[in-house]
Amino acid sequence: MKAAARTPARTLFEKVWGAHLVREESSDTPAILYVDLHLVHEVTSPQAFSVLRERGLPVRRLDRTLATMDHSTPTLPRGADGRWPFADREAEAQVAQLERNCAEFGVELHGLGTPAQGVVHVFGPEMGATQPGMTVVCGDSHTATHGAFGALAFGIGTSEVGHVLATQCLLQRRPRTLAVRVDGALPPGVGAKDLVLAIIAKLGVGGGTGHVIEYLGAAVRALSMEGRMTLCNMSIEAGARAGMIAPDDTTFQWLAGRPRVPRGDAWEAAVARWRALATDEGARHDREIALDATTLAPMITFGTNPGQAIPVTARVPDPSEERDPAARASLEGALRYMGLVPGQPIAGRVVDAVFVGSCTNGRLEDLREAARILRGRRVAVRTLVVPGSQLVKRQAEAEGLDRIFREAGAEWREPGCSMCIAMNGDRLERGQTCVSTSNRNFEGRQGAGGRTLLAGPATAAAAAVAGAVADPRRYAEATP
Amino acid sequence: MTPIRIIESRTVVLPRENIDTDQIIPARFLKVTDKAGLGKAAFADWRYGPDGGPVADFALNRPEAAGCAVLVAGDNFGCGSSREHAPWALVDAGFRAVISTRIADIFRNNALKNGLVPVVVDPASHAALLAAPGAPVRIDLEARTVTLPGGAAVEFPIDAFSRYCLLNGVDELGFLLSQEAAIAAHEGRTR
Ligand code: SF4
Numbered sequence: 001m002k003a004a005a006r007t008p009a010r011t012l013f014e015k016v017w018g019a020h021l022v023r024e025e026s027s028d029t030p031a032i033l034y035v036d037l038h039l040v041h042e043v044t045s046p047q048a049f050s051v052l053r054e055r056g057l058p059v060r061r062l063d064r065t066l067a068t069m070d071h072s073t074p075t076l077p078r079g080a081d082g083r084w085p086f087a088d089r090e091a092e093a094q095v096a097q098l099e100r101n102c103a104e105f106g107v108e109l110h111g112l113g114t115p116a117q118g119v120v121h122v123f124g125p126e127m128g129a130t131q132p133g134m135t136v137v138c139g140d141s142h143t144a145t146h147g148a149f150g151a152l153a154f155g156i157g158t159s160e161v162g163h164v165l166a167t168q169c170l171l172q173r174r175p176r177t178l179a180v181r182v183d184g185a186l187p188p189g190v191g192a193k194d195l196v197l198a199i200i201a202k203l204g205v206g207g208g209t210g211h212v213i214e215y216l217g218a219a220v221r222a223l224s225m226e227g228r229m230t231l232c233n234m235s236i237e238a239g240a241r242a243g244m245i246a247p248d249d250t251t252f253q254w255l256a257g258r259p260r261v262p263r264g265d266a267w268e269a270a271v272a273r274w275r276a277l278a279t280d281e282g283a284r285h286d287r288e289i290a291l292d293a294t295t296l297a298p299m300i301t302f303g304t305n306p307g308q309a310i311p312v313t314a315r316v317p318d319p320s321e322e323r324d325p326a327a328r329a330s331l332e333g334a335l336r337y338m339g340l341v342p343g344q345p346i347a348g349r350v351v352d353a354v355f356v357g358s359c360t361n362g363r364l365e366d367l368r369e370a371a372r373i374l375r376g377r378r379v380a381v382r383t384l385v386v387p388g389s390q391l392v393k394r395q396a397e398a399e400g401l402d403r404i405f406r407e408a409g410a411e412w413r414e415p416g417c418s419m420c421i422a423m424n425g426d427r428l429e430r431g432q433t434c435v436s437t438s439n440r441n442f443e444g445r446q447g448a449g450g451r452t453l454l455a456g457p458a459t460a461a462a463a464a465v466a467g468a469v470a471d472p473r474r475y476a477e478a479t480p
Numbered sequence: 481m482t483p484i485r486i487i488e489s490r491t492v493v494l495p496r497e498n499i500d501t502d503q504i505i506p507a508r509f510l511k512v513t514d515k516a517g518l519g520k521a522a523f524a525d526w527r528y529g530p531d532g533g534p535v536a537d538f539a540l541n542r543p544e545a546a547g548c549a550v551l552v553a554g555d556n557f558g559c560g561s562s563r564e565h566a567p568w569a570l571v572d573a574g575f576r577a578v579i580s581t582r583i584a585d586i587f588r589n590n591a592l593k594n595g596l597v598p599v600v601v602d603p604a605s606h607a608a609l610l611a612a613p614g615a616p617v618r619i620d621l622e623a624r625t626v627t628l629p630g631g632a633a634v635e636f637p638i639d640a641f642s643r644y645c646l647l648n649g650v651d652e653l654g655f656l657l658s659q660e661a662a663i664a665a666h667e668g669r670t671r
Contacts, residue, residue, distance in 0.1 A: 022659065022666040029641050032659055034666050044563065046513035051653070072511055090511035097513045141562040141586060157564035157590035159652070167656040169663055173639065175585075205498050206556035206582050239559060241585050305498050305559075326554060330497045421507045430530060442502040442560060444525045 118389020128258025362388025558587025
C-alpha cells in the first residue's frame, strides 16, 4: 500500500489518456493520441477514403478498423427480387461506396444482410470490439456510447477519419474532466434515459463543452450495461466530448465470450488490468455536479434541444419567467416550433407517431421495456420499433417481443438508424409530432417540419397506446 | 488549403442560441460521397419554405448578405452531430469565419480543418456584433484579434498549432504522417 501511495491519484480519464499518448502536448503542438478502435460507417467515411486514394496511402491498422452500415440503410426487408428497398439512388450509392472502399482497402465490413450488422454504436460493443481502457473513435458524435465500458470514446469529423485511417492517430488537446455524481437509487419506472435527460436539463446543451464526463455514484453503478450505454450515449447532448464509467463486474460479465474479447488466461489478465482503471481515491475532476436519483421521474423533452426536458407530470415552462433575453427568445422559438402553449401540462399532448430504436434505446433491454407496456394493448398511432442490430433483432424474436409489437399494431423493422435521423425514408411528415427514444429533438431531425419529443422506451410505449404523452407508470404491470 | 491571414467582411447575424449542425445542413443532404457544392444546402430548412422558395426575411437570403464571409451566431454554435458537411457547406456558401460566445468542440475541430476560422468572443463584444448586422469586421489571425464595429479590437483564443496551420495552409495529415517513428515506437511499447 505504501508503494501505491506514492503514485499520484488519477481519474479514469487520466489513466486512459496517459496510456495512449504517442507524444505529449506542448505549447506549439497538440498531443498525439493513439486510437485502439476505429469504427466506420457509410455517411462520414467516403471523403476520407478519397483522401487516402489521392495520396496513395493504405489503412494503417486493418486490425483496429471495423465497418458497418446503418444511416442510409432501409429498415424494410429485401424485396422478392433480392434488392434492398433503398429510399433513393443517393442512399444506395453511398452504401455501395462503403462496400467498394472496404473491399479496396481491406477493411472488415459487416454490411446489409449479414448477421452482425447494426447501428455502429450497438454493433461495436456486441462484437466485443469496444473494451475497457481503449481509445475508440468514429465519425459520429454518439461514439460517446462506448465510454460505458471505461473506454475514452468520442466522435470525430471526416478529415479526422482520414487521419486515423492513415496514421491510427489524432491530434488532440487535453479536455477537462467533469464528474457527474448520481447518488441514491432510481425510483421504480425511472430508467437511464430519464436520468440522462435530467442531467442534460441541469447542465444545459453547452454545459459540458470542452469536458469529458465521468459518471459516478450508486445509481450509475446499479445500471446494466445497456443503461450505461444510454447514459454515455447522450453525453454529447450536453456538449461533452465523451462520457465514461469505470468498468466493474457488470462490464466484465457483459463482455465475456463476445467475438473479439480475449479468451482463457488472456481474459483473466485483461480483467485484472481493467479493474485498475477506476478513478483512484483522492483523484480530482476539474468540475463536479451531483444529482439525487431518488427525486427523479420519467422525463420528456418539450423543446428543440435535448436540454429542454421536464418530468412527464410537469407543465411546459413559461418564457415570460425566463430572465435572460437570449434564453427567453430560444424558449419562445422552441415552443412556437413545437406548437406548445406555456403552462400547458405536457401529458395529454396529442402525438402522430412513436419511434422506439436508435443507438440510445435500440438494445434488447429497451425493447423489453417497451414490450412490457405494449403487451396485450393496441397502439393508437403509427409506431415503429427498430432493433439496434441484427443480434438485438434475433434476441428479441427469440423472446417473442416481435409478436408483442406486431399484435399491438406496431411495425417491427430491420436494424438501422431509421427515424432517428430520417435519412433512409423513415420519417415524419411536416407538422407531425413523434415521441422518440432517440437522442436529438432538433428541428426537422425526424423529417423536415417534424416535431420530436425525446423520452425513454416506457414513455414512448405509453404514448403509443394513449395516442398522447402519458405517464408510463400508469401502464406498468402489477404482475412480476 | 489556402493560407488565411486577414478576413475583412461585413457580417451576417443569426442571433439564435444552440444552432445545431442539423440546422446548418439537414441530414437528407448527407447522402453524398464528395464535398463539393454543399453551400446551397446550408441552413436549407430556414432558407427555403415548404414549397422550396426562399424565405424572404431569413438573414442569408437578404440582398445585403451577398458576399459576406463572417457569420455571427448565438451562443453554443455547431452543437450536435459531428458531420463535417456543416463546415463544408458554410465554406462553400462563402463563409471564412464564425463568431460566437461558445463553439461546440467537434464543429470547431472540423472548421479548423477547412479554413473556417472559429472566433470566440466575450459576451459584451458578442452583443455589439449581434446588434449591428452587416457591420464591417476585420479578423487578423496573426494578431488573433477581431476588430468590432466601433473600431475596438478584441483578442480571441486560438491555439498555436491551429493558427500556424491556417496561416500557412498546412494540413494536419501531413504533420501526423511525419510522426511515423513516434507512432511506430508507441505501437512497439504497447505490443
Ligand atoms: S441511431 Fe441516430 S444518433 Fe445513433 S448513430 Fe444512428 S443516426 Fe446517429
